[in-house]
Structure formats: structure tokens, C-alpha cells
Amino acid sequence: MSMSSDPMILLWTLAKILVIAVPLIIAVAMYVWWERKVIGWMHVRMGPNKIGPFGLLQAFADVTKLLIKEIIIPTNANRFLYFTAPLLAVIPALAVWAIIPFDNGAVLSNANAGVLFLLAMTSLGVYGIILAGWASNSRYALLGAMRSAAQMISYEICMGMALVCVLILAGSLNFTAIVEAQAGGKGLFDWFWLPLLPMFFVYYISGVAETNRLPFDVAEGESEIVAGFHVEYSGSAFALFFLAEYANMILLSFLAPILFLGGWLSPFQGWHLGWFSQPGWWWLFLKFFIFATSLIWLRATFPRYRYDQIMRLGWKVFIPISIAWIFVAGLFKYFNVVTIGH
Amino acid sequence: MLAGYWPILLFLIVAGGIGVALIVIGWIAGPRRPSAEKYSPYECGFEAFEGARMKFDVRYYLIAILFILFDLEIAFLFPWATVFSKIGIVALVEMFMFLLLLVVGYIYIWKKGALEWD
Numbered sequence: 001m002s003m004s005s006d007p008m009i010l011l012w013t014l015a016k017i018l019v020i021a022v023p024l025i026i027a028v029a030m031y032v033w034w035e036r037k038v039i040g041w042m043h044v045r046m047g048p049n050k051i052g053p054f055g056l057l058q059a060f061a062d063v064t065k066l067l068i069k070e071i072i073i074p075t076n077a078n079r080f081l082y083f084t085a086p087l088l089a090v091i092p093a094l095a096v097w098a099i100i101p102f103d104n105g106a107v108l109s110n111a112n113a114g115v116l117f118l119l120a121m122t123s124l125g126v127y128g129i130i131l132a133g134w135a136s137n138s139r140y141a142l143l144g145a146m147r148s149a150a151q152m153i154s155y156e157i158c159m160g161m162a163l164v165c166v167l168i169l170a171g172s173l174n175f176t177a178i179v180e181a182q183a184g185g186k187g188l189f190d191w192f193w194l195p196l197l198p199m200f201f202v203y204y205i206s207g208v209a210e211t212n213r214l215p216f217d218v219a220e221g222e223s224e225i226v227a228g229f230h231v232e233y234s235g236s237a238f239a240l241f242f243l244a245e246y247a248n249m250i251l252l253s254f255l256a257p258i259l260f261l262g263g264w265l266s267p268f269q270g271w272h273l274g275w276f277s278q279p280g281w282w283w284l285f286l287k288f289f290i291f292a293t294s295l296i297w298l299r300a301t302f303p304r305y306r307y308d309q310i311m312r313l314g315w316k317v318f319i320p321i322s323i324a325w326i327f328v329a330g331l332f333k334y335f336n337v338v339t340i341g342h
Numbered sequence: 343m344l345a346g347y348w349p350i351l352l353f354l355i356v357a358g359g360i361g362v363a364l365i366v367i368g369w370i371a372g373p374r375r376p377s378a379e380k381y382s383p384y385e386c387g388f389e390a391f392e393g394a395r396m397k398f399d400v401r402y403y404l405i406a407i408l409f410i411l412f413d414l415e416i417a418f419l420f421p422w423a424t425v426f427s428k429i430g431i432v433a434l435v436e437m438f439m440f441l442l443l444l445v446v447g448y449i450y451i452w453k454k455g456a457l458e459w460d
Contacts, residue, residue: 013349017356025360070372071365075381087361094357098350109349116420117350123413137395138383150402153409160416167423231384236368240361308459311405315457319412323445326419327438333427334434 016108020097028246029059035296042300066242069235074136077232081135086233086240089128092121093244093251100254101176103264103281115163115173118255122159122210125248126152129229132241136232144228147218147307154314155206161322162203165196165329166259169338179263181340185270187277191262195338199325200260202318204291207252209310211245213295215302216310249295250288257287404456415444 033048033056040047048055073079099114101107111117126149133145167173169192170181184190193200209216220228230241257263264284268277305313332338418440426433451457 010352013352014356017349017353021353021356021360067364067368068371068373069368070374071368072380074383075378076383083365086365087358090361091354091357094360095350095354098353108353109346111346111350134395136383139396140384142395146398146402150405153413154405157409157412157416160413161419164416164419164423167420168426171424171427173420173424226384235372236364239368240364243364311459312457315408316452319448323441323448326441330426330434330437334431 013108017098020108021094024094024097024247024250025243027250028243029063030056031246031250031292032059032062034293035299038293038296039300042297063239066239067236071235071237072232074138074232076137078135078137081131083237085128085132085135086237086244087128088131089125089244090240090247092124092128093247096121096251099175100251101179101258101263102284104176104180104279106281107176110174110176113173114175115167115178119160119163122248123156125244126156128241128244132233133229136229138232140226140231141229144220144231148212148220148229151212151216151218151307151310151314152210154311155209155318158202158206158314158318158322159210161319161326162196162199162206163259165199165322165325166192168326168329168333169195169340171333171340175258175263179258179265182262183265183269183279183341184339187269187271188262188267190269190339191260191265192338193260195332196260196325196329198321199329200256202322203260204252204256206314206318207256208295208298209314211248211252213249214299215305217304218307218310250292253288253291253295254284256291257284261287263287401456401459408451408456411447412444415440 036058037047037055048058051057051061073082096118098108099111099117101110129152130145130149133141133143133148136142166178170178172178172181182191212220220226220230230238233241262269262283264281265279266277266283269279271277419437422433422437426437
């Protein structure tokens with residue numbers, strides 16, 4: 001197609017990309033603020049409350065601080081790879097938003113192979129971490145990178161199998177089609193969480209492990225290996241890892257509703273409750289907010305897992321459940337147990 | 343057919359631009375005060391007496407190999423999952439046989455102790 005050669009369409013697409021990327025970066029800042037605030041409340045303290053109303057500008061002050069700090073390059077580090085690593089972490093974390101729909105039709109690229117692109121981008125995230133550990137040439141960094149990489153690839157298998165189950169029911173690799181396949185007169189009981197209930201939990205827990213969040217954050221356990229793969233990074237190079245991690249958490253909190261909880265569909269669809277039964281982006285953002293807050297809640301509630309327990313959970317519990325549920329989902333689809341679409 | 347994909351490429355370029363821009367801003371705005379101790383690799387209070395690139399437990403490599411196997415299998419399942427309802431019982435049975443073979447291999451690596459971490 002010659003669309004890309006038209007400068008107006010190019011500029012328009014560029015504008016749309018910024019309309020996604022800039023709010024995403026601001027959302028990361030607000031998410032950090034919300035995380036510190038919620039954890040503060042759970043610890044019965046105030047959380048950030050000095051900078052701006054309710055401490056809202058705290059995250060922006062932190063970003064500014066990071067930007068004016070020295071970027072330290074360890075003497076033994078491989079300088080080129082040392083700077084490639086944070087870029088490799090942040091590029092997939094941002095670019096994956098090209099295929100995430102926010103409402104029916106509100107998506108930058110309604111690509112048919114959206115799920116494949118998602119898998120490709122989440123797989124690339126591992127390279128940033130392992131390169132960071134290797135290029136730093138520091139023991140703690142390398143240990144953290146190895147742990148983190150082994151953990152991420154292990155849980156990627158479970159996530160992939162959960163996606164396969166969704167695809168079996170939806171019959172499409174397109175995210176908009178996946179959401180619309182969950183529409184129906186029974187509202188929230190038509191969504192995929194019900195027939196795929198075990199996979200919903202597998203996907204959510206794997207997502208937490210994939211983003212190296214508590215209780216699966218052995219890769220950066222402060223008391224064991226200080227900060228893991230990014231121990232040598234400082235200033236804006238560290239800020240890029242931070243941005244990537246929180247963008248991935250926000251992504252997880254968007255994907256879980258899109259894949260299993262009907263995306264922008266109303267939980268009361270077909271219940272004749274007027275406005276409450278209408279689909280809309282606000283439903284997706286409400287579900288996103290609940291998931292994003294639940295990630296913080298997990299952090300405040302659970303102690304850190306041991307590394308061998310994490311690997312056992314991934315390989316010996318989730319993978320058998322996933323393989324079994326692929327059979328079940330296949331039979332569901334073949335015998336038309338689950339209604340798809342209207 | 344590919345028209346829906348070039349915005350993704352553009353997004354990749356913009357994301358790279360954001361990353362490079364942040365590093366460049368930090369490089370320009372941050373101070374630079376060299377000192378040998380500050381630039382040495384992190385250790386718990388002593389000088390690093392050998393390189394960090396040490397030998398690694400073979401289990402990490404084993405996990406990587408197993409990951410490739412399982413990830414490839416998922417790559418095979420993706421196209422099947424999208425179209426199998428249009429092909430019918432043949433696709434269902436064939437993929438179940440493929441998965442059963444995978445389960446046999448999975449039981450084998452479990453029994454061999456490849457998944458143990460202690």
C-alpha cells in the first residue's frame with residue numbers, strides 16, 4: 001500500500017503514537033505514586049504527601065532527580081552493550097502498545113497477528129535484562145540477570161499456553177476480535193474467565209512472575225543480590241529499566257481484562273440496565289485499575305518466594321495445568337460448549 | 343495486507359527515540375566526576391579479585407533448552423488454535439496426538455530430574 005508514503009498520514013500516525021506513548025509514560029509516573037500511596041496506607045503511614053497536592057508530583061520530582069544524576073559506567077563494563085541493554089528493555093515495553101485496543105476501533109494498528117506481536121515483544125524483554133547483567137561485568141548483576149532470565153522464560157511458556165486457550169475459543173489472533181468474541185447476553189458469564197478459569201489464574205500469576213514483581217522478585221531481592229541485573233545502572237539509564245518494568249505491569253493489567261474479562265464490554269451486557277449495560281472504554285479502564293491495584297496489594301501482602309519454589313511452580317504446576325486445559329478448551333470449542341460473539 | 347503493520351514499525355522507531363533521548367538528556371544533564379572506587383564493580387566492601395564472568399550452573403542452560411522446546415510447541419499451537427474449528431475433527435485429533443507426544447517428553451524430563459532446583 002502507498003499509505004505510508006503520504007506525509008499527512010505519516011504525521012497523523014506519529015501524532016496517534018504520541019497520544020499513546022505520552023499518557024503511558026505519565027501513567028507510569030502516576031502508577032509509581034499510587035503504589036507508594038497504597039503501600040503507605042497498608043502500612044498505616046501517609047506515603048508521599050509533600051510535593052504537590054496529595055504528593056501527586058512526587059514521581060515527576062523523582063524522574064527529574066534521576067535525569068540529573070551521573071550515569072556511571074563501571075570500568076570493566078562493555079560500554080556499547082551497557083547502553084544497548086536499557087534500550088532493549090524499553091523499546092518492546094513501549095512498542096507493544098501499538099496493538100493494544102482501548103475500545104472497539106480505538107487502536108493504533110488493528111493487526112491480524114496482534115497476539116503474535118505481543119509474544120514477540122514480551123520475549124524481547126529478556127534480552128535487555130540478560131545483556132544488562134552481562135555488560136555490567138559485575139557478579140551481582142550477572143547473578144540477578146541469570147535468575148531473572150530463567151524465571152521469565154519459564155513463565156513465558158505458561159503465558160503462551162494461556163494465550164493458546166484464549167485463541168482456541170476466540171478463533172482469532174486479533175485483540176478486538178478476541179474481546180468481541182466474549183460479547184453475549186449473559187454479561188460477565190459470557191467472558192472467557194469462566195470456561196478458562198484455571199488459565200486465567202495461570203496467566204495472572206505468570207504475568208506477575210514475568211514482570212519480576214513481588215512475591216516473585218528474587219531477581220532483585222535487596223537482602224540477597226542488592227538490585228540484581230541493574231545494580232550498576234544509575235541516572236537515566238536506570239530510569240529506562242524502571243520505565244520498562246512499570247510499563248509492563250500496566251500492560252499486564254490491560255491484557256488480563258482484554259483476554260479474560262471482556263475488555264471494554266459491560267459486565268451487565270444484556271441485563272437491560274440501561275447505561276450500565278453499554279460497552280465502553282471506561283469498563284476497560286475500570287478493570288485495568290482493579291488489576292493494577294491488585295499488583296500493589298500482592299506486594300504489600302506476600303513474602304518473597306524462594307527461587308526453587310518459583311521454578312517448581314512454573315514447571316511442575318502451571319505447565320501440566322496448561323497442557324490439560326488446552327485439551328479441555330479444544331473439546332469446549334469442538335462441542336460448542338462456549339458461545340462466541342452475539 | 344501489510345498496511346496495518348507499518349504503524350507498528352513507526353512505534354518501534356519512536357520507542358527507540360524516546361529511549362535514546364532519555365539517555366542523552368541524562369548524559370548531558372548529569373555531572374561527571376570520575377573516581378576509581380566509584381567506577382569499580384559493586385562488591386560488599388572489598389575489591390573484586392577476579393572477573394565476574396564465572397562458571398554457571400548447568401541447570402540454567404537446561405532451562406533455556408527446555409524453554410526453546412516448549413516455546414516452539416506453542417508456536418505450532420498458535421495457527422492451529424485459530425483455525426481448527428474450521429477444519430474439524432481431523433485437526434483436533436492430530437493436535438491432541440502432538441500434545442500427547444509432548445506430554446511423554448515432559449514426563450521423561452521430569453523423571454530425569456531436569457526440573458529439580460535443590
